[in-house]
Amino acid sequence: MRIGIPKETFTDEKRVAITPSGVDMLVKSGHTIFIESTAGDKCHFTDEDYRKVGANVVYTPDEVFQRSELISKVAPITEKELEFLQEGQIVFSFLHLEVGQKKIIEKLIEKKVTAISYELVERDGDLPVLQAMSEIAGQLAVEVGESYMANAHENSRGILMGGLTGVAGAAIVILGAGVVGLNAARAAIGRGAQVIVLDKDIRRLSRIENLIAKGITTVVANPYTIERSVKYADLLIAAVSMRGTKSAHIVTEEMVKSMKKGSVIVDVSIDQGGCVETSHPTSLTDPVYVKNNVIHYCVPNIPARVCRTASFAITNVAVPYIENIANNGLSHALSSDEGLVKGVCVHNGTCSNKIIAESFGLEFRRLHLFSTN
DSSP states (O other): OEEEEOOOTTOOOOOOSSSSHHHHHHHHTTTTEEEEETGGGGGGGGHHHHHTTTTTESSSHHHHHHHHHHHEEOOOOOHHHHHHTTHHHHHHHOHHHHHHHHHHHHHHHTOOOOEEEGGGBBBTTBBBHHHHHHHHHHHHHHHHHEEEEEEETTOOOOOOOOOOBBBBEEEEEEESSSSHHHHHHHHHHHHHHHHEEEOOOOOHHHHHHHOOSSSSSEOOOOOHHHHHHHHHOOOEOOOOOOTSSSSOBBBBBHHHHHOTOOOEEEEEEGGGOBBTTTOOOOOOSOOEEEEEEEEEETTTTTEEEGHHHHHHHHHHHHHHHHHHHHHHHHHHHHOOOOOTTTEEEEEEEEEOHHHHHHHHTOOOOOOOOOOOO
């Protein structure tokens, strides 16, 4: 199969979809790789690194798209990239169509491509590609929160996360005990902070307690406990995700108004619309704003802060799916992997994701597989 890796053009997106090690695997399986020149530069993967493992380096994005049957990306597809798509192509990327514009999914339908969304692909009830990025995002949420609690912003409170003898550490409140919440809690406890984790699922809270041991407080989430905890926070990490749909506003603007002046919100769920009412997307170049005297950090592609690590992580979990499709054909790969099927949002000119179809008033058709690719 001919596989294309375009250079990412999303704002401040520094990751690359497949590292040279992943390309090496695919080339040795008999596939042809086209990568846009300098696509890996920001991760310190040079064109020569890709040539050494057998990739063909091309110099325009349209050439990548024109010569490839499968397009491997990281960030959601842009309007310009939509114009390059050809009928029958496969697009594998974080698409986040549920929070995108209707015209994006309409164009994917019109182009009759197969669009597979990394964040919806399942394995044994988990979301393996998304989970890799969530592990990174959880750790980074604490890192950036620590910076803005200290003195990274003129409104910062000037707090040392771990405190010291006679001075309490920062109060870190984490909404959501999933992968992001677990990794954020582990990082915050390691820095000596006071950590409170809220979730509706007792099993998740128990898991965090068992994995992190003592020193963490877990609370069952409901409007009352959320309101009380938000008011107490020096750093609020909002990590509530809704599988395949927009995040609900768990934290209202009135709750934000009750927070301490100069406290920090890191809304990790912003790529799904955000779970804080006062959140809106920012960028790595301009990551924060102040609203109601609270510093908001709302970068949707936060793992791009550590683009090399993140690119390796994506490659580790995504390349086996790409290799399955390339080796066996799309239909066979889908028919043998129900978790992969769940990632398919558009196929053969129809929307095959019921939630997305209902959100945008589109016709939904269940995915039908055929005997050939």
